[in-house]
Amino acid sequence: MSVCLATYNGEKYVLEQLNSILLQLSNEDEVIIVDDNSTDGTLDLIKGLEDSRILIYQNKSNIGPIKSFEKAILKCNGDYIFLSDQDDVWEKDKVSTCVRYLKVDSINLVIHDAFVVDSELKVVNNSWDTYNKNHFTKNITGTLIKNPFCGAMMAFKKELKEYILPFPDKIDMHDMWIGLQCQVNGIRYKHINDRLIKYRRHDGTVTGKRKSITKMIKKRMTMFHLVVLSKGKKQK
Template identity: 45%
Template sequence: MYSICKNTVSFAEIMIMKVSCKVSVCLACYNGENYIEEQLNSILVQLAPNDEVIISDDCSTDNTFQIVKGIKDSRITLVQNKNGKGVIQNFENAISKASGDIVFLADQDDIWREDKVSTILDYFKENETVTCVFSNALIIDKEGVSTGTLFFPSTPKIDLFNLLIKNKFLGCTMAFRANNQLRILPFSKNLPMHDWFIGLRHVLKGKVAFINENLIYYRRHGQNVTTGKSANLMTILKWRFILLKSLVKF
């Protein structure tokens, strides 16, 4: 299985650290019955009583909705879309319901390292001008066994030009301050990737930092939910046009 973090954060330490900081975890799910309970357990153990996990289910046809509903935890808010929205709008739905000071994004099939929340909250506390962070990740297989491979073998460059050429953000590792002056919603129609837009928005109007620690175990299993969009030349150009148009509309 995945490696265990050596520095486990106690509940008392979490409470001291989070007296004035509410965390919202936004998770978009679809047919995630195989992994979602393990993922939620890895998240909930790190949260304080006043935190929340917003789960938006995109009309799952398996037991995902029932599994989440069966987890009796008052911090979970579970909503189910009436019609399938797709990955991006599903995340938008979850984010729109968040009420915390710091918003974390989460996928249904990963596992959070035991000190992910405390590490990121500490980083925000020590770097007050930073508005958005993302981290490295250790890739695991469908059984949770480490592949020994990092998602980012080297530190990504955080500048607008390079990030417009290629998306370097990994949404399931992202967290950002819920700043009303730095709006990200509503997402534009046909937005190529939610994490790409969120990251670029913070590069332009805030400050983005990369934490070179493996704060999640990123699962690759052949059924990962993606936007499902191809990337031919015309699509690539269209994506960038939509991104730029979305960035200037706020």
């Protein structure tokens, strides 16, 4: 099993997150960390754990979260791949729950719910799906209008890499792209109501920020075009 984590100036929360992950992994599992040229003590803290399961790759320049996650996924060796933000906390049954669903032959991607918490892990809402008004549909239109797919709440089989990589340069976010590739290619995914992480929302949060309507529409049109072109094709 592989966990992909993209870090950037995450010294405040990254150890708490890593400790919650490492407790659930076996000695054969790996945590692939791609650091996006952090300027704080993030890397020193991670190296201080001295855990052989952690493999660190440092970008020479800032390339952003999409390409950092692409790099991490490419380097994964596990049969099951988990995506992780640097500032959340995993519930103790996250890995076992997701793997149980992924062991079903026809399920290639699992998306779960989460507790929404503040910087001090105080619960703001008991459900990210409710808080964010997520609605999972069977078609790409619903996803393009309101993306319910969140990378921090995803786990998928390694076979999915052939459909999602490389991430196109102009996509809005990688998690929406992954969800859309499943929908457009008829790849079965499973949404579960289990709240398997504490999803931290704070001033330094990189993902989940609101965009202007005009900018969002332009990005969604671009995404639609890319998805239509990719239908039925494995990425090269």
